Amino acid sequence: MTRDGARSGRGLFVTGTDTGVGKTLVAAGLLRLARRQGLVPIPFKPVETGCDPEPADARRLWRAARPPIPPDDVCLHAFPLPAAPALAAAAAGRRLDLGAMVERAQALAGHGDFLVVEGAGGLLVPYADGQTTADLAARLGLPLLVVGRMALGTINHVALTLAEAARRALPVAGCILSRTEPEIGAHEDGNVELIAALTGRRPLGVLPHLAADVRDDDDRVADAVRDSVGDGLRLLLG
Numbered sequence: 001m002t003r004d005g006a007r008s009g010r011g012l013f014v015t016g017t018d019t020g021v022g023k024t025l026v027a028a029g030l031l032r033l034a035r036r037q038g039l040v041p042i043p044f045k046p047v048e049t050g051c052d053p054e055p056a057d058a059r060r061l062w063r064a065a066r067p068p069i070p071p072d073d074v075c076l077h078a079f080p081l082p083a084a085p086a087l088a089a090a091a092a093g094r095r096l097d098l099g100a101m102v103e104r105a106q107a108l109a110g111h112g113d114f115l116v117v118e119g120a121g122g123l124l125v126p127y128a129d130g131q132t133t134a135d136l137a138a139r140l141g142l143p144l145l146v147v148g149r150m151a152l153g154t155i156n157h158v159a160l161t162l163a164e165a166a167r168r169a170l171p172v173a174g175c176i177l178s179r180t181e182p183e184i185g186a187h188e189d190g191n192v193e194l195i196a197a198l199t200g201r202r203p204l205g206v207l208p209h210l211a212a213d214v215r216d217d218d219d220r221v222a223d224a225v226r227d228s229v230g231d232g233l234r235l236l237l238g
Helices: 023-036 056-065 085-091 098-109 133-140 154-167 188-199 218-237
Strands: 010-016 041-048 075-078 114-122 126-128 144-149 172-178 205-207
Touching: 010 023, 010 133, 023 041, 023 056, 023 114, 023 144, 023 172, 023 218, 041 056, 041 085, 041 098, 056 114, 056 218, 075 098, 085 126, 098 114, 098 133, 114 133, 126 133, 144 154, 154 172, 154 188, 172 188, 172 218, 205 218
Parallel strands: 010 114, 010 144, 041 075, 041 114, 144 172, 172 205
Antiparallel strands: none
16 A cells, blocks of 8 residues: 555546546445455545535445445535536535545545445546556555457547556556447457557456346345456456
8 A cells, every 4th residue: 555545455446548437336246245245344535526416426435335324425526516526616616635535535444444445437537636546556555457449449549547546556447348338349358458469458248238227236236347357356346
């Protein structure tokens, strides 16, 4: 862990290659799988934007984990504007402090034994004063789980994200691709192999597109994540 890292135990920092790539779905599945393994998972969503008015993603994470903390503790900042945290905070007349986020993570981590932090968007999304998701991840000291969509362009997005993580010496636990649309594109067959060839890191698996009734069922989402990553689950949960 880093000097001001969140904890001395296990955990993950879930980041995306973009917004809307399935981070929350994957994080919720992993939280439920951690529960099944006898862990006490603790979810933390430092900043959620586009709240109307509740932080829906943070509530979803709490529901999947059922942690020994109140639902309101999962999200430190909830803003209505659907924008990068720095912009959403400014629109609300607020300024974000990464130090306060690390302190909240430390406090939450003491209630369980597996901390799952979900960032906003991708690694270079700004929070405050030029600090980004990557800076927050570095201070928390948790390995990254990168989630990318299977859509056209994902090879570039995943490769850039992994390159930035390597440049900053951020540990990466793995990468998961998520199918966000029901139709399977003609390009998709080559995504995994090309990402592996370009980055030296093969995605752990591909989460299929999930129908609405499945997405709303935390146990079925957990099953889908488990089936997608296979043996990779040991890398993520220990």
